[in-house]
Amino acid sequence: xxxxxxxxxxxxxxxxxxxxxxxxxxxxxxxxxxxxxxxxxxxxxxxxxxxxxxxxxxxxxxxxxxxxxxxxxxxxxxxxxxxxxxxxxxxxxxxxxxxxxxxxxxxxxxxxxxxxxxxxxxxxxxxxxxxxxxxxxxxxxxxxxxxxxxxxxxxxxxxxxxxxxxxxxxxxxxxxxxxxxxxxxxxxxxxxxxxxxxxxxxxxxxxxxxxxxxxxxxxxxxxxxxxxxxxxxxxxxxxxxxxxxxxxxxxxxxxx
Amino acid sequence: xxxxxxxxxxxxxxxxxxxxxxxxxxxxxxxxxxxxxxxxxxxxxxxxxxxxxxxxxxxxxxxxxxxxxxxxxxxxxxxxxxxxxxxxxxxxxxxxxxxxxxxxxxxxxxxxxxxxxxxxxxxxxxxxxxxxxxxxxxxxxxxxxxxxxxxxxxxxxxxxxxxxxxxxxxxxxxxxxxxxxxxxxxxxxxxxxxxxxxxxxxxxxxxxxxxxxxxxxxxxxxxxxxxxxxxxxxxxxxxxxxxxxxxxxxxxxxxxxxxxxxxxxxxxxxxxxxxxxxxxxxxxxxxxxxxxxxxxxxxxxxxxxxxxxxxxxxxxxxxxxxxxxxxxxxxxxxxxxxxxxxxxxxxxxxxxxxxxxxxxxxxxxxxxxxxxxxxxxxxxxxxxxxxxxxxxxxxxxxxxxxxxxxxxxxxxxxxxxxxxxxxxx
Numbered sequence: 001x002x003x004x005x006x007x008x009x010x011x012x013x014x015x016x017x018x019x020x021x022x023x024x025x026x027x028x029x030x031x032x033x034x035x036x037x038x039x040x041x042x043x044x045x046x047x048x049x050x051x052x053x054x055x056x057x058x059x060x061x062x063x064x065x066x067x068x069x070x071x072x073x074x075x076x077x078x079x080x081x082x083x084x085x086x087x088x089x090x091x092x093x094x095x096x097x098x099x100x101x102x103x104x105x106x107x108x109x110x111x112x113x114x115x116x117x118x119x120x121x122x123x124x125x126x127x128x129x130x131x132x133x134x135x136x137x138x139x140x141x142x143x144x145x146x147x148x149x150x151x152x153x154x155x156x157x158x159x160x161x162x163x164x165x166x167x168x169x170x171x172x173x174x175x176x177x178x179x180x181x182x183x184x185x186x187x188x189x190x191x192x193x194x195x196x197x198x199x200x201x202x203x204x205x206x207x208x209x210x211x212x213x214x215x216x217x218x219x220x221x222x223x224x225x226x227x228x229x230x231x232x233x234x235x236x237x238x239x240x241x242x243x244x245x246x247x248x249x250x251x252x253x254x255x256x
Numbered sequence: 257x258x259x260x261x262x263x264x265x266x267x268x269x270x271x272x273x274x275x276x277x278x279x280x281x282x283x284x285x286x287x288x289x290x291x292x293x294x295x296x297x298x299x300x301x302x303x304x305x306x307x308x309x310x311x312x313x314x315x316x317x318x319x320x321x322x323x324x325x326x327x328x329x330x331x332x333x334x335x336x337x338x339x340x341x342x343x344x345x346x347x348x349x350x351x352x353x354x355x356x357x358x359x360x361x362x363x364x365x366x367x368x369x370x371x372x373x374x375x376x377x378x379x380x381x382x383x384x385x386x387x388x389x390x391x392x393x394x395x396x397x398x399x400x401x402x403x404x405x406x407x408x409x410x411x412x413x414x415x416x417x418x419x420x421x422x423x424x425x426x427x428x429x430x431x432x433x434x435x436x437x438x439x440x441x442x443x444x445x446x447x448x449x450x451x452x453x454x455x456x457x458x459x460x461x462x463x464x465x466x467x468x469x470x471x472x473x474x475x476x477x478x479x480x481x482x483x484x485x486x487x488x489x490x491x492x493x494x495x496x497x498x499x500x501x502x503x504x505x506x507x508x509x510x511x512x513x514x515x516x517x518x519x520x521x522x523x524x525x526x527x528x529x530x531x532x533x534x535x536x537x538x539x540x541x542x543x544x545x546x547x548x549x550x551x552x553x554x555x556x557x558x559x560x561x562x563x564x565x566x567x568x569x570x571x572x573x574x575x576x577x578x579x580x581x582x583x584x585x586x587x588x589x590x591x592x593x594x595x596x597x598x599x600x601x602x603x604x605x606x607x608x609x610x611x612x613x614x615x616x617x618x619x620x621x622x623x624x625x626x627x628x629x630x631x632x633x634x635x636x637x638x639x640x641x642x643x644x645x646x647x648x649x650x651x652x653x654x655x656x657x658x659x660x661x662x663x664x665x666x667x668x669x670x671x672x673x674x675x676x677x678x679x680x681x
Contacts, residue, residue, distance in 0.1 A: 064578050083586075090584035101579035105597050114593060115583040167583060 009218060012039040015171060015202055016061060021070035023056060030056050031067065032226040038171075043203045045213040045234075048223035049249060054206045057223070058173045061204070062093045075170065091119060094164030098176040100156045102148035108135070108159050109144040112166045120167065127166070134162040138192050154185030158192055165196075172196065174205040208253055214238065222246045324642040333645045337652050340636040344652070347472015347627040347635075353398075356463065357475040360395040363388055364478050372667055374674055385486075392479070396471060398463035404456045405448050412441025468546035472627030474656070476546075480618040480628065484553035485611055491554065492561025497591065499566055510562070517559035523623050525552045530624035549621045557614050564606045568599035601675050608668035612661045629653065 016038035023031040030053045038044060046054045059065040060072060063079055063086045072079040074089045103111050112131035116122040122130070135141040138158040140151075148156055157177055164172060174193065178186045190212050197203055197216040207213070213220050213234050220237040222230045222245075230243045238254075241247045286292045316331030320338055327333035337344070346357045367388030371381055394400055415438025422430060447453045498510035517525070529552040530545060537543070572595060580590040600607075622631035633653040637646055 062582055064581060087584050087586060090582060093582075095579075095582040097575055097579065097582075099573070099575050101573075101575035103576065103579070103594055103598075105601065115585065118589050118593065119584045164583075 009039040009042050012041055014038065015040045015075055016204075017071070017073040018057075018061075019071045019073075021057075021060065021067050021072060023053075023060065023065065023067045023069075030226050031060070034070070034226075034228060036221075036228070038202065038204065040170075041200045041202055043197050043201075043216050043218050044205065044221060045217040045219075046204065046206045046221045046223060047208060047210075047213070047249070047253075048229075052223045053226040054223045055175050058095075058175060058204050058206055061171075061173060062090050062095055064095075091167060092169055093171045093173060094167060094169035095173045096157070096160050096164055096175065096177045098179050100148070100153070100160045100180070102156055102160055102163070104148050107145050107147055108140075108151070111148065111159065112163050115163070116166050131162070131166055134165050135159075137165075137195075138162045139188075152185060153181045154188045157181065157185075157189045161189075161192055161196070171202045171204070174203065174207065176206050176208075178207065178209055210238070210254065222249065224249070324644060327645065333642075333648050336636075336642050336645050336648050339642065340639070340649075343473075343636050344629070344633045344649070345473045347476065347632040348470050349472060350464075350466060350470065353464065353466065356395045356398070356466075357471070357473065360392045360475050361478060363391045363395070364475070364482060367392075368482065374671075389483075392475075394460065394462070396475060396479075397466060399459070399461035399465045402458040402460070404453060404458075405445065407458065408441045408444035408448060410441070411437050412445065415439070415441055468544050471546065473632040474629045476621075476627060477615075477618050477629040480550060480553055480621065481611075481615040484550055484557055484618065485614060488554045488557035488561055488614075491558040493565055493596065495558060495562035496565035496569060499562065500569060514559045514562055517556055518563070522552070522556050522617055522620055525556055526620060526624050528552075545624065546626060549624060549626055553614070553618065553621075557610070560610050560614075561607065564603050564610060565599060567606070568601075568603035569595065571602050572598055604668055604671050604675070608664055608671075612664050615661060615664070616657060629656065 014037050016036070018034050018036040021031055021034040022029070034057060036057075046057065048054050056065055060067045060079075061074060067079075075092055077085055077089055079085065079089065102108075103114070106114065109128065109131055112134065113124065113127040116127040116130065117124055132141060132144065135144055138161060140155055140158055143151060143155060143159070148159065151159065161177075177193070178189050181189065186209070190209060193203075193205070193212065194216055203216075205212070205217075217234045219231055220234050221228055222237075222241075222243070224245050230237070230241065230246045237246075238250065241250055285295045312331040314331075318327045318330045318333050318335050321327055321333070321335035324333065324336065327335060342351070342354055345361075346354045349357050367384055370376055371384050376384065390400075415434050415436070418434030419431065419438060422434065444453065495510050495514060498506045499514065501507045501510070526549060529548040533548060534542065576594060576598065577590070580594045585593065619628050619630040621628050622634070627635065630653055633649050637643070637649055
């Protein structure tokens with residue numbers, strides 16, 4: 001994968017701020033004192049062992065999970081129980097899931113146009129034009145009238161990315177987007193994500209694809225037991241991990 | 257063949273002995289001495305029974321006779337059906353007016369048949385059901401008085417629904433139209449309540465009036481089953497959604513209602529509706545017996561349908577809810593656009609199963625003295641001139657029920673295939 005020239009983010013405004021975020025599942029402390037500041041256009045890769053709270057963290061940002069203490073501010077809006085706030089944030093934040101979660105009863109095109117038409121009130125014709133241009137971008141325009149069940153995993157995940165992009169989000173969250181894919185399909189999805197990163201999209205990506213992290217990430221975050229253990233630019237992160245837990249983890253996923 | 261390198265081998269047909277009618281026979285019916293003998297014995301038994309039935313029902317049957325006496329000593333007495341069929345189909349409906357229930361049945365069957373076609377599932381459905389229902393009840397009652405209040409309420413409901421459902425996709429003039437309709441309805445209702453508008457009603461009276469007490473036979477069964485289920489279905493959906501609600505009050509109410517209704521037999525609910533309900537109503541206020549039975553059927557079917565739909569809702573992966581949430585859909589949009597279309601597809605077989613069950617259960621209304629199809633058939637046996645031929649009447653009734661239930665069953669199959677086109681993985 002091509003190395004990208006790291007862009008200067010020091011003057012970019014913050015788009016996501018997490019301040020002292022805590023969350024429990026029953027007695028289990030799944031997120032403890034998370035502080036995170038995401039700049040506009042920043043690409044962050046979050047990794048860590050399973051159960052470390054990385055998925056929970058990004059799912060808190062669009063309120064699929066509710067945090068119990070601390071503040072999450074997205075685009076200046078503080079997340080609260082106010083449904084209007086939550087819906088406003090969700091319109092600006094796209095999400096891609098591990099299991100695609102396409103709507104199986106709708107065609108690919110309808111999957112893409114449903115939210116723009118009903119949530120953003122885009123006229124149907126315009127929504128379809130946007131959808132087709134995005135399907136071209138993820139290189140499957142010929143599948144527009146098929147149903148999700150007729151596509152391969154890699155194609156479905158590219159549709160899911162296009163579906164999220166149809167809402168013209170300012171931030172994209174990826175929750176292990178390649179983990180459910182057969183190995184030969186991982187690359188086609190990562191290529192789409194790399195392209196997206198190069199266009200300047202703000203991205204938070206939970207993944208174990210370290211090649212992807214090296215290629216596009218501005219920052220790699222390592223989480224374990226609900227904490228952010230270490231974060232750094234990818235070159236530093238992979239070459240000189242500081243924390244013992246990070247070293248163990250990298251040792252497990254890089255050398256086998 | 258096998259010496260060819262991998263990738264170039266030809267696809268072979270399966271061995272001939274396993275295919276074709278002979279292969280099937282040998283494998284399934286005559287695979288051993290024991291199986292062969294069983295097959296022959298059972299075949300003989302089936303043929304013997306069939307021969308006996310054909311002899312009774314066709315060869316020795318009496319097709320026309322002046323009274324039951326002429327049938328004695330022969331096979332099936334179809335003359336009884338010939339004599340009584342109008343009573344069985346239309347009950348005590350005035351004899352010379354019975355073309356009206358006949359037409360009503362034809363209208364209802366046409367209405368059900370056309371709306372079964374998936375290509376009709378759009379705005380045409382509203383017209384089909386509006387006109388069909390109006391014709392059915394006009395034919396049955398003969399005269400209909402529509403109070404002004406009801407007309408205004410319908411205007412408000414239709415206008416409101418139009419505004420809600422079309423808000424995202426319609427152009428501005430259409431929305432303005434819906435809004436005007438709703439406004440006329442709302443203002444009209446207020447004026448009517450205040451007393452500015454008179455208690456006027458629209459009278460449509462082309463035929464003589466026939467009260468529901470005289471209705472009977474097939475139209476009663478069809479009306480109870482069709483309108484019972486048509487209202488129970490959306491009601492069941494609301495109950496199922498309510499039962500999954502996060503709001504404790506709504507959830508509690510729905511669970512309480514479902515468990516209460518499922519805990520009692522339909523008969524007791526019908527008796528309650530016919531005997532106890534009038535006791536609670538203010539004096540002078542009465543609700544038609546037929547309507548009370550219909551309401552009992554709706555409440556009962558609603559609870560069962562709710563539980564089936566809840567099963568469908570639970571079968572959906574959590575990811576579907578999350579994906580809808582993540583894209584910013586609100587609860588109403590998420591439910592109607594994404595969750596229900598999928599949940600209902602899953603529950604088509606059990607749902608139609610329940611529909612078939614309720615179609616037959618409507619015969620329980622005989623307990624409160626309503627002459628549905630089966631009860632009318634029962635009454636046809638009472639005539640002393642034709643006493644002693646229950647099998648013929650019940651076979652005939654069973655045949656008519658079977659025609660309706662079997663079409664529903666086939667329709668369920670069609671619907672499953674039709675709705676899952678392309679979505680099968």
